[in-house]
Amino acid sequence: MTSKQRVVVIGAGLAGVRLAQRLGELGVPALLIGEEEHRPYNRVLLAEVLAGRYGPEVAALPAAGELVRARVTGIDRAARTVRCADGSAIAYGTLVLATGSNPVLPSLRGLFTPDHVLPEGVHAFRTMDDCLGLSKAVRPGVRAVVIGGGLLGVSAARALAARGAQVVLAQQAERLMERQLDPAASRLVHRHLTDLGVEVHTECRVRDVRCAGGAVRAVELADGYALDADLVVLACGVRPRTGLAVDAGLDVGKGVLVDDELRTSDPYVHAVGDCAQHGGTLYGLAAPALEQADALAALLAGRTGARYTGTRSLTRLTLAGHAPTGHAPTGQASAGRGPADPAPTDPAPLDLAAFGDPDPLPGDDVVQLADATRGTYRKVVVRGDRLVGGVLVGELGTVGALARAWEGAEPLPAAGAPLLHLLTNDGGS
Structure with a gap:
């Protein structure tokens, strides 16, 4: 594959790394450009690194594709190259903006x-x-x-x-x-x-x-x-990083505007993750970014029918001390704490899950279960025969059943009892 045919991804965060990883699995090599000195990492875990439960190495993402450390300063769409701060230029066949967002x-x-x-x-x-x-x-x-x-x-x-x-x-x-x-x-x-x-x-x-x-x-x-x-x-809060897109003359709203193929107003440029605005929506969460990366990888690999029509994932928001799969907590290795400093306390975890629209419209059915003593709360909103939204706090044993009902967008059983069943049965999760 020549440099004019390759996929170049600007941004080595969660969306960019996932895209490069999926492309590699599908036989399409990708070049990642990341401007941070650190190995690509999962931003979701930064709070746990700050808490001292994990060392920075636990947040590192798996290696994916070729990685170049550089700060991109401009995009030449006519020449199909990106310019870097060190004066170098990188040619692309397809360019993907995974530039993420900046803090407000x-x-x-x-x-x-x-x-x-x-x-x-x-x-x-x-x-x-x-x-x-x-x-x-x-x-x-x-x-x-x-x-x-x-x-x-x-x-x-x-x-x-x-x-x-x-x-x-x-x-x-x-x-x-x-x-x-x-x-x-x-x-x-x-x-x-x-x-x-x-x-x-x-x-x-x-x-x-x-x-x-x-x-x-x-x-x-x-x-x-x-x-x-x-x-x-x-x-x-955060604001999508759209400066490169604006300077390159791409269509930009609050984020870089993309269609169902995650394509910008330039057919050779796509966008995924926090910087992308799809169907009027800026998602700003990990689950949609990963879904977009998966969809775009399939599309760029020539898979027929590959499209992104919006997130259907139940988003799990964890405020907890749980180690990611395959890792044990390594708080003792956390930067910034010397041997004389006490180990961090490990407060009880708080797991949250949210999906869809948790605010009911007139005529919607709502089922809520709250346990003030245990600090748990579960709520689902049903419109007609479809599960359209919900929130769970505390014990998430039912999250598997809810995720399947939400992501599949299948009709719920006609009787009312299954609504309560959704909130009380773990569904094999």
């Missing part, structure tokens, strides 16, 4: 130094470098303020609490993880964090970051109340 840095007074860098003690939480920097800074008793109560903010707060930090979480919305969870599920997450010693403030807007001597000292809220802080973690 809020507009706060005092957030940046006069040199336009974050003050000492203020950290984004998106990359392995961010994670390792935080890991070196956190110690028992450190006062940490996490700004943002989505999945990333909740994960960061939980990890810092496990390392013995005094954690305050400030969430502007009225509840935690409002994008994934309904109010009842959010309340359980709130209670879980509180039980870990995290002080949670919702409907709380941060106005100012106070620094002295180039280091953070406090965070000021909109009502004037100040939270003392040695560490501040910015977990305010």
Whole structure:
């Protein structure tokens, strides 16, 4: 295969590595371009690395394809090459953008130094470098303020609490993880964090970051109340990395616009993962990114009928200390903790699963089961004879049955009893 025929993937994150891996299995070699110095890793596990349960090596992804470490600065669509910061150019036959997303840095007074860098003690939480920097800074008793109560903010707060930090979480919305969870599920997450010693403030807007001597000292809220802080973690969401696509003249909305073949407005350029906007949707989660990579690999390998029409996966959101398959926790090897530092506490895991639309419309059937003592909650929404959404918190024994009902989009049995059965039977999971 010549350089003009090969598949070049910009981005060595979860979506890019999965695509290269699947292409290799199908006999189509791919070249990965990654700009981070670290071996490609699973971003989902960064909170567990921060918590000290895993060393960075546990988050590493399997090797897939040829990897070039370079920062891409431009795409020449006419010549079908990508330009790199070191002056080199890489030719492609098919180009795939798997550039992911960048952390959103809020507009706060005092957030940046006069040199336009974050003050000492203020950290984004998106990359392995961010994670390792935080890991070196956190110690028992450190006062940490996490700004943002989505999945990333909740994960960061939980990890810092496990390392013995005094954690305050400030969430502007009225509840935690409002994008994934309904109010009842959010309340359980709130209670879980509180039980870990995290002080949670919702409907709380941060106005100012106070620094002295180039280091953070406090965070000021909109009502004037100040939270003392040695560490501040910015977990305010992410924004798709679309700069290369914009500069190359590709069609871009909130993300890089793609069709059911994950093709951009240039037939030789595709996009997958966090940077891709399909059918008006930015998914921003691991499961859809993996599904897109699998679909695109099949398409590029010439498999007939290969398309991506949207995610049908139940997304499992784990706030837990479980090691990934094939790995044991290796917290003792975590960067930033010396031999004199105590091992992290290992709070009870909290497993979450969410899929589809958990907010019912008029006429929908809703089945809910809640156990306040055990801290578990299960809810499904049925529209007509189809399972259209649901949320589970705590014990996920039923997740297998629900995943099959959701992903298969098959009609449910006519009687009402099977709805309850979906929430109480483990379905062989």
